[in-house]
Amino acid sequence: MTTARQLFHLQELDSEIARVGSEVSSVESLIGDRTPLAEPESALKSAQERYHKLHADHAEKELQAGTIRTKLEEERGKLYGGTVTNVRELEALEQESTLLAADLQRREEALLQMMEELEESTSALAEAERRHSIEAAQWKSDQEELTNRWQKLGEGLEELGTKRKETAQALPAGELKRYEALRTSKGGVAVARVERGLCRGCLMTLPTHQMQKARMARELVTCNSCGRLLFVS
Numbered sequence: 001m002t003t004a005r006q007l008f009h010l011q012e013l014d015s016e017i018a019r020v021g022s023e024v025s026s027v028e029s030l031i032g033d034r035t036p037l038a039e040p041e042s043a044l045k046s047a048q049e050r051y052h053k054l055h056a057d058h059a060e061k062e063l064q065a066g067t068i069r070t071k072l073e074e075e076r077g078k079l080y081g082g083t084v085t086n087v088r089e090l091e092a093l094e095q096e097s098t099l100l101a102a103d104l105q106r107r108e109e110a111l112l113q114m115m116e117e118l119e120e121s122t123s124a125l126a127e128a129e130r131r132h133s134i135e136a137a138q139w140k141s142d143q144e145e146l147t148n149r150w151q152k153l154g155e156g157l158e159e160l161g162t163k164r165k166e167t168a169q170a171l172p173a174g175e176l177k178r179y180e181a182l183r184t185s186k187g188g189v190a191v192a193r194v195e196r197g198l199c200r201g202c203l204m205t206l207p208t209h210q211m212q213k214a215r216m217a218r219e220l221v222t223c224n225s226c227g228r229l230l231f232v233s
């Protein structure tokens with residue numbers, strides 16, 4: 001293997017390491033990220049709060065209506081029980097019973113309406129629970145997949161690192177240093193492939209003598225135009 005070919009191979013490894021490395025970072029940023037659950041969790045919380053509030057309100061109003069009902073029964077008991085005979089007292093009892101009955105009716109109508117709302121809220125809660133459990137299961141399986149992917153990428157990265165080390169060790173120290181410096185200064189591309197007489201690094205046509213030198217590959221040839229090392233495959 002010529003040095004240019006070895007350097008080109010090293011560059012391929014370095015690009016692959018960078019690509020896998022950035023994939024690792026993006027996978028890592030998703031591991032443990034609960035953002036996808038925020039919406040279903042908050043919807044479930046609101047549905048639970050609404051249901052509990054309606055339930056408590058309904059129970060309280062029902063209790064109040066029960067008190068009125070008992071009071072009305074007592075008044076009616078007195079009214080028709082025959083123990084009260086005084087006309088003015090009876091009139092007062094009747095008036096109070098009428099008021100209580102009207103109040104009770106209003107309360108019972110309101111309770112019916114609350115019951116409807118409560119039923120609607122029960123269905124909404126069940127739906128929110130269903131959706132949340134689907135999303136949570138999906139999230140869990142996504143997380144498992146991400147963790148597996150992260151592990152595989154890590155293994156791949158380790159393998160690439162070993163190959164990179166072997167490739168670099170086989171290269172003369174001076175050429176390796178030149179490669180590293182060019183890779184830094186030339187946007188990650190130190191070695192440019194030559195195709196149909198063109199440097200792929202800058203797309204300029206190479207002079208014939210330079211092309212020949214690069215093809216013979218006895219020494220490293222750089223592109224006059226972009227300064228990259230040339231590699232004829």
Ligand SMILES: [Zn+2]
Pocket residue numbers: 192199200201202203204223224225226227228
């Ligand atoms: Zn060039």
